[in-house]
Amino acid sequence: MSKNYILVVDDDPDLVETVAMMLESKGCEVGRAYDGVEGEESIKERRPDLVILDVMMPRKDGYVLCSEMKAQAGTRDIPVVLLTAVGEAVPTTKYTHSDGMSTEADDYIAKPIDADGLWQVVSGLL
Amino acid sequence: MLKNAFRVSFLQDREAGDLLAELCRAVALEKLNLSLLTFCGAGSFSRVNLVVDGGDREKILDLSRPFLTGSRAETSECAVLSIFPHRNNPAVAGAFLEGFAGEDLPIAGLAHSNAALSAIVDEGRVRKTANALFERFLFSPYRTPMDWKLAQKGKEKLYREVVATYQERRPKVYGLEWRDENDLFNVSDRRQGLVESVGRAFHDLASRKIELPFVLSGPCGEDARIHLSFCLPRSGPSAETALRIGREFKVETVPSAALFSMNGPHFSERYGIVNDLLLSFRRAGVTLLALSCAVSSISGVVPSDQIREVVRLIQGCFEVPAVVKRGG
Numbered sequence: 001m002s003k004n005y006i007l008v009v010d011d012d013p014d015l016v017e018t019v020a021m022m023l024e025s026k027g028c029e030v031g032r033a034y035d036g037v038e039g040e041e042s043i044k045e046r047r048p049d050l051v052i053l054d055v056m057m058p059r060k061d062g063y064v065l066c067s068e069m070k071a072q073a074g075t076r077d078i079p080v081v082l083l084t085a086v087g088e089a090v091p092t093t094k095y096t097h098s099d100g101m102s103t104e105a106d107d108y109i110a111k112p113i114d115a116d117g118l119w120q121v122v123s124g125l126l
Numbered sequence: 127m128l129k130n131a132f133r134v135s136f137l138q139d140r141e142a143g144d145l146l147a148e149l150c151r152a153v154a155l156e157k158l159n160l161s162l163l164t165f166c167g168a169g170s171f172s173r174v175n176l177v178v179d180g181g182d183r184e185k186i187l188d189l190s191r192p193f194l195t196g197s198r199a200e201t202s203e204c205a206v207l208s209i210f211p212h213r214n215n216p217a218v219a220g221a222f223l224e225g226f227a228g229e230d231l232p233i234a235g236l237a238h239s240n241a242a243l244s245a246i247v248d249e250g251r252v253r254k255t256a257n258a259l260f261e262r263f264l265f266s267p268y269r270t271p272m273d274w275k276l277a278q279k280g281k282e283k284l285y286r287e288v289v290a291t292y293q294e295r296r297p298k299v300y301g302l303e304w305r306d307e308n309d310l311f312n313v314s315d316r317r318q319g320l321v322e323s324v325g326r327a328f329h330d331l332a333s334r335k336i337e338l339p340f341v342l343s344g345p346c347g348e349d350a351r352i353h354l355s356f357c358l359p360r361s362g363p364s365a366e367t368a369l370r371i372g373r374e375f376k377v378e379t380v381p382s383a384a385l386f387s388m389n390g391p392h393f394s395e396r397y398g399i400v401n402d403l404l405l406s407f408r409r410a411g412v413t414l415l416a417l418s419c420a421v422s423s424i425s426g427v428v429p430s431d432q433i434r435e436v437v438r439l440i441q442g443c444f445e446v447p448a449v450v451k452r453g454g
Contacts, residue, residue: 012389012421012422013208013210013211013239013241013242014239014240014241014242014389014421014422014423015300015389015422016211016241017211017240017241018240018300018301018389032211034210111298111300112298112299112300112390112445112447113300114447114448115301115447115448
């Protein structure tokens with residue numbers, strides 16, 4: 001049986017590795033990209049089974065990339081999970097949960113991520 | 127690249143007390159964020175690099191001045207260049223060092239995280255350093271240094287959009303990893319050839335499929351000695367590596383070392399992270415052999431017989447969802 005291929009897109013390379021290790025421990029194959037433009041190009045090169053997408057990234061943020069994916073026939077049905085650091089602890093930012101869900105993301109996870117919570121969300125969408 | 131930064135680098139006589147902890151406490155009280163910190167204690171000196179945002183230049187100078195009287199200190203405008211992911215592959219660190227050595231570029235400091243190697247580069251040398259790295263590495267998103275430079279625009283503005291005013295009592299981390307059964311090697315010399323020699327040794331390690339779980343470089347200081355610290359799993363090849371370097375340069379081996387590493391959201395935006403860590407270590411009498419704090423991660427080296435206490439202390443300071451022991 002082929003492995004699920006999950007693309008992780010975040011401009012924090014340490015977080016990418018942390019999430020990648022969590023997913024690889026569950027038997028997934030993981031691709032890595034470090035900003036929204038890289039993520040977009042990676043999706044064109046190889047279609048992922050699911051995308052985990054940071055919100056705040058340079059060049060193209062997660063909201064924009066998610067919206068673009070959901071607007072295109074070829075990528076609309078790829079599940080997208082937004083990673084957000086936005087929460088009660090961060091009072092001043094232009095990024096909010098409501099903005100995230102309006103992009104038609106399939107789910108979101110608030111940072112910091114724990115492995116069980118991540119897998120619960122991911123496995124439910126695969 | 128993190129640009130428009132400012133570094134304070136100093137050497138401290140190891141008998142002179144815990145200057146690093148005191149300075150980090152002062153930095154935390156002033157609510158300054160540290161962009162990068164490296165510490166290594168070897169021989170008679172502790173070697174420290176602190177990097178802050180350029181806008182905090184005057185603050186860090188004012189804070190550090192009382193602590194640096196009598197110490198060997200230097201300061202400069204700088205940038206931090208990071209490459210990732212390295213996946214503990216020594217060939218990545220080897221090529222990184224050779225990039226600097228090949229152009230005779232000094233490394234003001236080198237920090238390590240689970241994913242990235244970060245070099246402090248003095249302002250004015252950034253372009254030459256970036257070009258040198260493009261000679262050694264293939265960066266898939268960027269064909270040329272100019273592509274890369276253009277892509278950096280806007281990143282700084284993004285980093286400043288989130289203002290960290292965290293109310294949580296204990297900062298959250300993604301997880302804590304540790305590994306034991308390593309040896310720590312410290313090597314320093316005035317000759318630039320040291321960097322190239324260590325780079326070659328790292329390539330040799332890669333050919334033997336030996337992991338490099340930690341590498342760090344301290345400031346040269348007035349003694350103009352280049353200093354590198356690195357950890358290798360305890361095994362025959364690691365001893366050979368030390369011997370290989372030791373044919374030309376003096377290598378100090380600290381056997382039975384253990385590593386810990388963690389990363390968390392907003393480490394770079396939240397003041398006081400390393401202060402909390404150092405304070406807890408000091409109270410418990412932990413001997414810190416090396417420390418690397420880079421953007422959003424912290425990695426450190428302690429004696430093997432203290433690692434379990436270190437894990438417990440970190441769990442006391444931070445919200446740690448999981449603790450993972452990695453292979454040596």
